[in-house]
Amino acid sequence: MTSPALSLSGVRKTYGGTVALADLSFEVAPGEIRGLIGENGSGKSTAMKVVSGQVIPDLGEVRVAGEALAAGSAHDRLTAGVGVVMQDPMLCEELTVAENLALGRVGRNGLVSWRRVNQQAAEVLERAGLDLDPLAIVADLSQDDRHMVEVARVLAWDCKVIGFDETTASLTEDYVERLFGVMRDLRTRGAAQIFISHRIPEILTICDTVTVLRDGEFVATVNTAETSEDQLIELLVGRSVDAQYRREPAPAGEVVLAARDLQPAGLAGRIDLEVRAGEVVGIGGLVGSGRSEILESVYGLLPRAGEVEVAGRGLRAGRPRQAIAAGLGLVPEDRRTRGLAMEQSVRANASAVAYGANSLAAVVRDKDSEGLLAMLRAKLQLKAPDDDAAVSTLSGGNQQKIVLGRWLDHNPRVLLLDEPTRGIDIGAKQDIYRLIDEAAHEGMGVLLVSSELPELIGLCDRILIMREGHLVAEFTGDVSEVELMAAAAGHSEPVETTV
């Protein structure tokens, strides 16, 4: 056997008192796809950043094809053929897709040939199975497309060692398939890949082997062929967890959210929908089908036509505070740009919703937030060094728990959730489902956008499917993933089922 494509040995990384990685060693062979799983904050992203060169470990080294890499810049790693798609997209928003793909590589003699840049971009996009205009401005792309552009960028660098840090967390099913296509293609080209995900089925589908981390410690590496979902979960969480969540429907109450003739700016369709107290309504669909637009226009973030009522009270467009006063809450899709003040403390971020509900003159003390923070820790397993740590130092999943938890604590009439469990580990996810369920039983209505079909199926009383800006199907009762996907893609006739 030749030397492994990538090997980490004795890697340790601490932040102040936090041990992100204790003593991590593992190797990935050429052509291997290695899964990396672990709870939120277990050190997966840190390991990836050590590989990509963004984080310099306290101890240990990284070897590529047997060669030790100098601790150092991400760019040196890229030129050495090591690329990582980070958990948080790193793109220049105001530039075109093509330019982002060419970033750091543009030009010879310091000159840019636009023809070549755009042409290369088109080729790379094709390899990535992406139907994107190279000249599109990144700021105008959806989250999903942005992640895929990042994937394409790694392809453009022709990397031999590639990491994907929760890339699928923000992708819809069809995009996940495209990504897997790309990964399989890379496997045949002999690339070593590391794939991080909280979705065990994905791991089992695409990975050859899987390494489990817990609290920065190596737990085990197993062959996916010789393991099962349940076994992996038990390794991961340290106890057995029911992989399939199933919610007992709560008795539906009066209509708490009603939209009539709703047309978010930029969408083609006009939409009618209702959410009742105690009801969890899901919205599925492909990327760009307009799911987020529905939530955002209901909440008042996007201009819209049509009417929205909360508990019988009409809402005016463009007034999130009025919406909140009427009883709405929103967990936005992108926690970094729209959910959190990244450089501020856990406490400040967790309390933001409470501040919004206060009068500006109201007195606040740090101890007012103790209850909320204790709840986040106890019920959502929030893992943060301390309450005054900047949220940027938290792992992605823990950041998400803050965005979600502060609304659960506020207890609105209707909670609008846009990919609420994105990046959250299996154990905590089950806890969140349980909290949503409890809240529903207490009379809260939930409107949930999710790209995870099991989540839609397990959690929702009713599932709406969007396609190209229109509501095209509605499912209640038992439904399979295949049916949902068919409706979303428009392959079959829309299956209009009613109870």
Add this chain to the structure above:
Amino acid sequence: MTSLLTPTGSAPKSAPGPARAANAVEMLRKAPPWTGIAVLVVAMFVYMSATNEFFLTYANLNNVMRGAVVPLLLAIGTTYVITIGMIDLSLASLMALNTVILLGFMEAGLPVPLAVLAVIVASAVLGGLGNGLFIAKFQMSFMVVTLGTMSVFKAIAQLRTDGNSVQLYDREGFDFVVWLGDGSVGPISVPVALALILLVGSMLLMKYTTLGRSLLAIGGNPEAARIAGIPVERVQMAAFALNGIFVGIAGVVMAGRIQAASPTIGAGMELEVIAAVLLGGSSFMGGKSTFVGTFIGVLFVSLLANVLNLMEVQMFWQGMVTGLVLIVAVGIDRMRSRGRT
């Protein structure tokens, strides 16, 4: 609506916390952003006390403090604005205009204390509406808007007095303004006491009111704040109105200090004030500000000027030293927190 979620008793321990291996390097890194400047202030203090017989006298230190009042008041206002990630270039013009407004209200026959109050209100309105409205409601660039109002405020003041400053010392009741601007109670200077009380008040406001927390939240990420239900536009306007209040008070103090209304007083102070606030460690990017730092920053600048004067440094060298020290001061802080990210 009470929360469904009551925290359970068995909350996990709050992480490893301030690591027991709290070595000096780490402590230094965690020190507040104004530590470097504070050290320089102390150093200047010690050096001057040892080498200059006049420095450590009540009269001199009182002069330093009295002279620092107006910049401090302006810097407090700026700290509010910088908290939301903006700056106000019109503040010096507005302060000058305020002295003229005071003249106007007095000439209109308002009793002086009422005129003083009216000036502060007017300044809050001009700051909050004049700047805040355009910036918050119409989402115009704060740089352009405050550069524009910088001209406009100055022009209004000049038009009112034909560009002249008008002496006020002999106006009826003006004693009160002089008392505010330069009076003393026993050995304690009134404006110094006033400014320090307002400084502490601002610290409390920032720490213990929803408004203060909202200012920080908006500075951190306005979009996230909006989604969390914080009334972003109103808070932004409040920041400019608060700034206006402090510029108004500064105007009154300045009028009392120079015993005149002057449409051009303080011209050019805006950059000096902003520098002091940044020196203190507030972030130009918003979301991170410190009133203690602002105080130390202003103190630093005032003390430096005093030291250079006492050492009889020639004017051009004063400019040189001031510029260099500014750079060195932030350089120290940068070095200290190196590798912080």
Add this chain to the structure above:
Amino acid sequence: MTSLLTPTGSAPKSAPGPARAANAVEMLRKAPPWTGIAVLVVAMFVYMSATNEFFLTYANLNNVMRGAVVPLLLAIGTTYVITIGMIDLSLASLMALNTVILLGFMEAGLPVPLAVLAVIVASAVLGGLGNGLFIAKFQMSFMVVTLGTMSVFKAIAQLRTDGNSVQLYDREGFDFVVWLGDGSVGPISVPVALALILLVGSMLLMKYTTLGRSLLAIGGNPEAARIAGIPVERVQMAAFALNGIFVGIAGVVMAGRIQAASPTIGAGMELEVIAAVLLGGSSFMGGKSTFVGTFIGVLFVSLLANVLNLMEVQMFWQGMVTGLVLIVAVGIDRMRSRGRT
């Protein structure tokens, strides 16, 4: 959970894109950021041509352009800096220092053309190292650093000449500088032509060189740029060095225009220049800049001053109008692009 779905031809379009219903409103929204100002420029032009006999003369328009050269050169430099999300407050001081450096090189016996070149190089070094090094390498706040160097540059210039302006018109070989600063070839003003060529050069640099694209990338997201292998610090220093070059050229042109070296020339111009660049639509946040906009912004400011002069507007009203028009101008652009985010 394998998917049945491979993307088909009918995959949803990625973004509503330039909606086919490309109605006028949409076009208006997508228009470049300087459209509003350009409309105002045209409006002023048309109005003045119709109502003022002097406006539409070669002499007057040539004056406007000649007078706009120095601000334009400075604004081009500022555009580079603003592209990476920063501003340079020291530019006016540096320009003044450059006129003094020119004097120095000439007195040291350098032939004038060489002295001119040396000034530009010196300015690039002062800008690139003096500012760039502190800001890029030591990651110090650009506001504080350039405020500091603003004092330092000015002080150096003042110390060199004892604060005096020194006339240069009778120095040997200075004709060349005068030609650069105010000469003409036929009806064409040399500095105007020079500035326009440099403007076009800058546009090309920004669009067709790796450096230009790197500037934009860093302004948009420095972290992303760093990861992609763009040498962020070096590019940031390059931005300040480029700025320095343009400030150097501006210094030479200014020296030719006033036929003197003056340590205080241009004082206060920094804010005016920044305003012009922002008016042109470059973003204060970086990553989005436009040289065409910068040109139109400078033209707008110069034309406005000319118009106010020709209309014999009273002096204080000039300040008022200038401030208001600034606000109105960005207001228009804001209204136009409303709801863009």
Add this chain to the structure above:
Amino acid sequence: ACGEDSGSSSDGGAVRMAFVNGFSGGGPVDDFVAGLTCYADKNDLDDPVITVADGDVNKQLNDIDSLVARSGQIDGLFVMPVDPAALKPAYDRAKDADMAVIDPVSPDAEGKFATDASSHVAPDDAGVPALMVSYLSENHADVKRVALLSPPPGQPMSDQRASLFKEEAATAGIEVARELNMEKITTEEAQKKVEDLLTSDKSIDAIFAQNGAMARGAALAAKSQGVDLVIISIDSDAETLAAVKSGDIDAAFGADLFNLAYQASVQAEKVKAGEKVDFLSLPYETYTSANAAVAGAAERCAAVK
């Protein structure tokens, strides 16, 4: 291109003046404008054109150029320069366009001007230091140590006054103990600097400030430090005279700026007509609380010959 109705003339007779103000309004500007306006009124001309550069040299150059472009309509420029050394090229252009340029600032010892643009009319800056020193010796014989408040070094007019004052003072047995230069020459800045001065030097007994605003600052500083100082200052604008009247300033020395502007117009008229022009030096007046008042514009205009 100018109509007869604009009252201008390109061949002798009254001239239409423009006031090229390098700074902002207030203070001496009012007097200048009044003087120019008086001349225009007397000759049935339109009011003078006024431009302001607010301290920006480039703007002042542009202002002059835009006036030169209207040379048919405007015959003479009366200039308060931001930087006298910087305006030579603009003056040359104006003269080429057959405009009279009057710059009353900074003549050298021979009454020649740095810019060589004009030597027509100016306040008697060379004479005022002697006037001030004799005032001090006559009225405040106990003054021994004076501090001098000046603008930044490098301005010919104030530098010259300062050095001549030092010479005159020395002969009268008065020491100029300290020289302070101010960046902004405002009341507030002078107040701070003089406070710091008085902290370290208690034996200063007089201040000579090169403008009224700084003199007022010095007065405020003296008051706050409980020191009794003799304060003298340049300027005779309304603000400064008010401070003289109130006793804050003991004496102010000012030239008649109204007349200066008026005479500038008269000289411009001569220049335009190609007549020989004799340099006119306007004396400084001494103002104390006894005579601290100047007549209103109308009165002065009526009094002018």
